[in-house]
Amino acid sequence: MSAILECNSLTKKYASLTALNNINLSLERGRIIGLLGPNGSGKTTLIKLINGLLVPTSGTLKIAGNLPGTATKKVVSYLPEKTYLPDWMKVSETIDFFKDFYEDFDEKKAYEMLDRLHLDPQKRMKTLSKGTKEKVQLILVMSRKADLYCLDEPIGGVDPAARDYILNTIISNYNENATVLISTHLIADIENVLDEVVFIKEGSLMLHASVDDIRTKEGKSIDTLFREVFKC
Amino acid sequence: MLNKLFKHEMKANARFLLPLYLILFVLSLINRVIIGLDIFDGALAIIPRFSIFAYIVSIIAVIVVTFIIMIMRFYKNLLSDEGYLMFTLTVESHQLIISKLLTAAIWIVSSVLAVFASLLLVFANPDSISEIWYQIRLGLTELDVIFKGRTTLLFIELAILAIFGLIHNILMIYLAIAIGHLFNGHKLLGSFVAYVGISMVMQTIISVLAAIVGSIFRESVTNVLSLPNFIFPIGIFTILILIVLYFFATNYIFRNKLNLE
Numbered sequence: 001m002s003a004i005l006e007c008n009s010l011t012k013k014y015a016s017l018t019a020l021n022n023i024n025l026s027l028e029r030g031r032i033i034g035l036l037g038p039n040g041s042g043k044t045t046l047i048k049l050i051n052g053l054l055v056p057t058s059g060t061l062k063i064a065g066n067l068p069g070t071a072t073k074k075v076v077s078y079l080p081e082k083t084y085l086p087d088w089m090k091v092s093e094t095i096d097f098f099k100d101f102y103e104d105f106d107e108k109k110a111y112e113m114l115d116r117l118h119l120d121p122q123k124r125m126k127t128l129s130k131g132t133k134e135k136v137q138l139i140l141v142m143s144r145k146a147d148l149y150c151l152d153e154p155i156g157g158v159d160p161a162a163r164d165y166i167l168n169t170i171i172s173n174y175n176e177n178a179t180v181l182i183s184t185h186l187i188a189d190i191e192n193v194l195d196e197v198v199f200i201k202e203g204s205l206m207l208h209a210s211v212d213d214i215r216t217k218e219g220k221s222i223d224t225l226f227r228e229v230f231k232c
Numbered sequence: 233m234l235n236k237l238f239k240h241e242m243k244a245n246a247r248f249l250l251p252l253y254l255i256l257f258v259l260s261l262i263n264r265v266i267i268g269l270d271i272f273d274g275a276l277a278i279i280p281r282f283s284i285f286a287y288i289v290s291i292i293a294v295i296v297v298t299f300i301i302m303i304m305r306f307y308k309n310l311l312s313d314e315g316y317l318m319f320t321l322t323v324e325s326h327q328l329i330i331s332k333l334l335t336a337a338i339w340i341v342s343s344v345l346a347v348f349a350s351l352l353l354v355f356a357n358p359d360s361i362s363e364i365w366y367q368i369r370l371g372l373t374e375l376d377v378i379f380k381g382r383t384t385l386l387f388i389e390l391a392i393l394a395i396f397g398l399i400h401n402i403l404m405i406y407l408a409i410a411i412g413h414l415f416n417g418h419k420l421l422g423s424f425v426a427y428v429g430i431s432m433v434m435q436t437i438i439s440v441l442a443a444i445v446g447s448i449f450r451e452s453v454t455n456v457l458s459l460p461n462f463i464f465p466i467g468i469f470t471i472l473i474l475i476v477l478y479f480f481a482t483n484y485i486f487r488n489k490l491n492l493e
Contacts, residue, residue, distance in 0.1 A: 048492075051320050055488050073322045084316040086309070088247065100236045101321045 002065065004029045004148050004179045005050065009059035012045050012203075019045040021203040022059070029147070030176045032193055034222070035183040037200040038230050043183040044081065046200070047150045050181075051078045064147060074103065077146035081153045083133045087126035091119065091136055098140050110143035113169060117162065131158045135166070142169055149180040155189060167193055187223045197222055199229055233323045237331035241305070245339050248301055252294050253346050259287045260350040267354070287354070291347050298343040302336040306406055307423075311413045315492045325486040329406065329479065336402050337395075382460045389464040396471045403478035404430055410485040434474065441470065 005027040012020040020042045027033060035043050048054045049061055052068035063072040085094050091114065098105045114121055117135055125133060134157045141149065151170070155163045171193055174180050184190060197214070199206040206229060214225055266272075266280050310318055310328060318328060352361075376383045408430060412423025445466060449458065 053316070053319055053490055053492055055490075070322055070324055073320055076320075078316075078320050080313075080316040082313040082316050084313050086244070086314055086317075088244075097240065100240070101233070101323070103322075 002029075003027060004064055005181075006062045006065075007046075007059065008061075010046075010049065010056055010061050011058045012042075012049060012054060013057045018203050020049070020200075023200075023203075023205050025198065025205060025208060027179055027181065027196075027198075029179050031195040032171070032174075032180045032182070033196045033198060034187065034190060034194045035181055035198050035200070036185065036187060036222075036226055037206075038185065041200045042203040043200060044152055045203075047078070047080075047152050047181070047183060050148070050150055051076060075147040077102075077141045077144040077149045079137055079141040079149075079151045079154055081156070083130065083137065085125050085133065085137060085140075088124065090122055090124050091128075092121040094125065094136065094140060095121070098143070102144050104145040105140075106143050106145060110139055113139040113143065117165065131162070134158055135162060138166055138169070142174075145175070145178075147178050149174060149178065151180065151182045153184055154182060155184065155186060163189060187226050191222045194222065199226070201230060233321075234327045234331060237321075237323060237327055238334060241331050241335040242338070244305060244309070245301055245335055248297055249294075249339055249343065252290070252297055253342075256290045256294055256346060256350050257353075259283070259290050260353040263287045263354045291350070294343050294347055298340055302340070302402060303405060303409070305336070306332050307409050307413075310486075311409065311419075311492065313493075315490075319486075319490065319492070326479075326483045328486070329482055332406070333399065333402055337398055340398060340402075378456055379460060380457065382457065386460045386464075389460055389468065392468050393464060393471070396468060396475065400471050400475050400478070403475055403482065404434075407478045407482045410482045413491055414485065414489055416491070438470065441466075 003026045005025070007023045007025040010020055010023040010025075011018070023046070035046065037043050045054065049056060050063065050068065052073065061068065064075055066072050089097070095107060095110050098110070099107050111121065114136075117139070119132065119136065119139075125136070128136065134154075138151070138154055141151070149170075154170075155166060158166065167190060170180055170182075182190060182194075191211075194211050196208070196210050198208045211222060214220065214222060218225060220228075263283050266283050272279050308314060310332070319325065372383065375386070379386055405427065408427035409423045411426035412419045412421070415422035445463075449462070
C-alpha cells in the first residue's frame with residue numbers, strides 16, 4: 001500500500017534558522033505515529049508544511065501522492081495547537097461550519113462525542129474554558145473521515161480523565177486506511193497507543209521505528225529512550 | 233465553495249451591522265416624530281437636542297463600524313489564530329480573498345444606503361422630495377447640454393469608477409495587512425507603513441501618468457468632452473490594473489509567505 005506521507009529532502013528555513021533540515025520520511029497508512037521531540041525541534045513546522053500553511057524551502061512533501069493543496073486538505077484533518085475556532089460561534093455553529101466545508105465530516109458522530117463529554121452544543125465558544133475549547137476542536141477534527149490526522153499537542157491542556165477519553169476517541173475513530181500523527185512531549189501518556197515513533201531534534205530526523213521494535217531490541221520504553229536521546 | 237465562504241462571511245458581518253442598522257432606524261423614527269412635534273420649550277428643549285445627538289452618533293457608528301469590521305474580518309479571521317482554520321479548509325486562498333472582498337463591498341454599500349435612507353426618513357416630506365426631484369432633473373438637463381448627449385456614457389463610467397474605486401480601496405487595505413503580517417512582531421505598524429507606502433507609490437505613478445496624458449493630449453484635455461471620451465476610460469483602466477496587481481500580490485503572500493503565529 002502506498003505511503004500516506006512522503007518527505008524527500010524536506011527543508012524549511014526561516015530567516016536565521018533552519019527549522020527542518022533534509023528530512024526523508026515515509027509514513028504508511030493505518031498507523032498511530034508519535035511525532036516526538038523537545039520544544040523547538042521542528043514538530044509544528046513539519047505539521048504546518050503538511051497542511052500547506054508553510055511552503056518548503058527545498059525538497060518535497062506529498063500526501064497520498066499529491067503536493068499540499070486543496071486536494072490534500074480534503075484528506076488531512078488538522079488539529080493545530082491554537083484555539084482556532086471563532087469565539088463568537090456556538091458549538092453547534094462550528095459543527096455546521098465543518099459540515100459545510102468538509103465533505104467527510106460526520107455530524108452525528110460529533111454530536112455523540114459532545115454528548116459523551118457532557119458539552120452543551122448551544123454554548124458559545126468564548127464562554128468555554130481553554131481545555132473545553134480544545135475538546136470541542138478535537139471532536140470536530142476526529143469527526144472527519146480523513147486519511148491523515150495531524151494532531152499538534154492534542155492533550156496538553158485537558159485533564160487526565162478527558163485525556164483518556166480523547167485517546168480512546170482517537171484510537172476508536174480512525175479507520176484502517178488512516179494514519180494518525182500525534183505531536184507531543186507528553187510521551188508517557190500516549191506511549192501505549194502508538195504503533196510507531198518519529199524523533200526529531202533540532203530539525204533533523206533522529207529515529208523512525210516501530211514501538212515494538214524499540215521495546216524488543218532496546219528493551220526500553222519510548223519514554224526512557226526519549227529521555228536518553230534528548231538528554232540535556 | 234465560494235458561495236459557502238460568502239454565506240458564512242455575510243453572517244459574521246451581519247451580527248454587528250444588522251443591530252446597528254436597527255438602532256439607526258429606530259433613532260430616525262424617534263427624531264422624525266420629535267421634529268414634527270415642535271413642543272419642547274424651556275428645559276424640555278434638551279429632548280430634541282439629545283435625540284438628534286444620539287442620531288448623529290448612530291450614523292457615525294454605522295460608518296466607523298463598517299470600516300473597522302472590514303479590516304478586522306480580514307485580519308482576525310485570516311491572519312490570527314482563526315487563520316489555522318480558514319487556510320486548512322478545502323478552498324483556495326483566492327476564494328478566501330474574494331469572499332472577504334465581496335462581503336466588505338456589499339456591507340459598505342448597504343451602510344451608505346442605510347444612512348441615506350435614514351436621512352430621508354428623518355427629514356424628507358412631500359415638498360422636499362419634489363424639490364430634490366426637480367433639482368436632479370434640472371441638473372441632468374444641464375449636464376446633457378454640457379456633454380452633448382453623452383450623459384448616459386458619463387454615468388455608466390462614473391458608476392464603474394465608483395465600484396472599481398471601492399474594490400480598489402478595499403484591496404489596498406488587504407494588501408497592506410498582508411504585507412504587515414510578513415513582519416515578525418509590529419504587524420500593525422507594518423500594515424500601516426505598508427498602506428502609506430503603497431499609497432505614495434501609486435499616487436506618484438498616477439501623477440506621472442496624468443502629466444503624460446495631459447501633455448500628449450493638451451488640446452483635448454481642456455475640452456469637457458474629454459472626460460467621458462478618454463479621461464474616465466483611462467482612469468477605469470488604471471484602477472483595474474491596480475486591482476489585479478493588489479489581488480495577485482495578496483494571494484501570492486497567502487500562498488507562499490503565510491506567517492501564522
